[in-house]
Amino acid sequence: MAEFNTSVTDKGEISTIYLKGFLDAHTAPMLENTFSGLIDKNRYSIVVNFKDLAYISSAGLGVFMAFIEKVRDNQGDIKLSAMTDKVYNIFDLLGFPLLYDIFKSEEEAINKFKENKKLES
Amino acid sequence: MKAEKNKLAKNKLIIKSKTENLSEIRDFISSAAGYIGFSKETTGNIILAVDEACTNIIKHAYQYSPDGEITLILKTAKDTFTIEITDHGKSFEPGLIPNPDLKKYLDQRRVGGLGMYLMKTLMDEVKYKSVPGKFNTVSLSKHINSNGSK
Numbered sequence: 001m002a003e004f005n006t007s008v009t010d011k012g013e014i015s016t017i018y019l020k021g022f023l024d025a026h027t028a029p030m031l032e033n034t035f036s037g038l039i040d041k042n043r044y045s046i047v048v049n050f051k052d053l054a055y056i057s058s059a060g061l062g063v064f065m066a067f068i069e070k071v072r073d074n075q076g077d078i079k080l081s082a083m084t085d086k087v088y089n090i091f092d093l094l095g096f097p098l099l100y101d102i103f104k105s106e107e108e109a110i111n112k113f114k115e116n117k118k119l120e121s
Numbered sequence: 122m123k124a125e126k127n128k129l130a131k132n133k134l135i136i137k138s139k140t141e142n143l144s145e146i147r148d149f150i151s152s153a154a155g156y157i158g159f160s161k162e163t164t165g166n167i168i169l170a171v172d173e174a175c176t177n178i179i180k181h182a183y184q185y186s187p188d189g190e191i192t193l194i195l196k197t198a199k200d201t202f203t204i205e206i207t208d209h210g211k212s213f214e215p216g217l218i219p220n221p222d223l224k225k226y227l228d229q230r231r232v233g234g235l236g237m238y239l240m241k242t243l244m245d246e247v248k249y250k251s252v253p254g255k256f257n258t259v260s261l262s263k264h265i266n267s268n269g270s271k
Contacts, residue, residue: 022144022147024143024176026139026140026141026143057143057169057172057176057239058236058239059236062235086162090239094239
C-alpha cells in the first residue's frame with residue numbers, strides 16, 4: 001500500500017503542510033482532511049512543502065484545486081514550495097504555475113506571505 | 122534495449138478495483154518499464170499514465186465498487202511497449218470528452234478530464250475499445266526508441 005502522510009507546523013499566522021510519500025486517488029482524502037482541519041481553524045495562509053513527496057497523480061492535484069477558492073475568499077493563499085523536478089513537471093504540464101505561486105523553498109513562500117502582510121499594513 | 126517479445130518476467134496483472142491497489146499497479150509497471158530499459162523519467166511518465174487510466178476505471182467504470190476486476194496486459198512489439206487495461210464496468214465514449222482548456226479548467230477548479238489529458242500527453246498513443254455491457258479496453262503505448270525524449 002502506498003505510503004503517504006502529512007504533518008503541519010504553525011509559525012505565527014502561517015501554516016506549513018509537509019507532504020511525504022505517494023499522493024494518489026487513494027491517499028488524496030488524507031490531504032483533504034489536512035486542508036479541512038486548517039480551514040476549520042480559520043488558518044488560510046498555507047504553505048505546502050513538497051520536498052519529500054515522491055509521486056503525485058491528478059487526484060492529488062485536484063485537492064489543491066478543491067481548496068484554493070475557499071482559502072482565497074478568506075484573504076489567504078496556498079503557496080507551493082520545494083518540489084522535485086519530477087513533481088513540478090506534472091504541475092507545469094497541467095498549467096498550475098498560471099494559478100498558483102510556486103517557490104523553490106519553503107522559506108521563500110513564507111517570506112512572500114510576510115511581504116504581502118507588510119504591504120497591507 | 123534488452124527486451125524482446127515475451128521476455129518480460131511478468132506480463133499480466135489482474136487486480137480488484139480499489140484505490141489502495143494503485144501502488145501495486147505502479148510497482149508492476151515500474152518493474153516492466155525498467156526492465157525494458159526506459160529512462161527513469163519515461164518510466165515515471167508511463168507509471169503516471171497507467172495510474173490515471175486505472176483511477177478513471179475505479180471512479181467511472183466501477184464507480185468505486187471494490188469488486189470489479191482490472192486486467193493489465195503488457196506487450197512489446199515492433200519497438201513499442203503497450204499496456205492494455207481492461208475492465209468490465211460502465212462503458213464511456215472517450216470521443217465525447219474533449220481535450221480540456223487547461224486555463225479554463227483551472228479557473229473553474231475542475232478536476233475531471235485532467236487524467237485523460239495526462240495520459241494523452243505522457244504516452245505516444247492512447248486507444249479505446251469498448252463493447253458496452255461487456256468490456257472496455259484502453260491501450261497505452263510508448264515507443265521504445267523514444268527513450269527519455271519525452
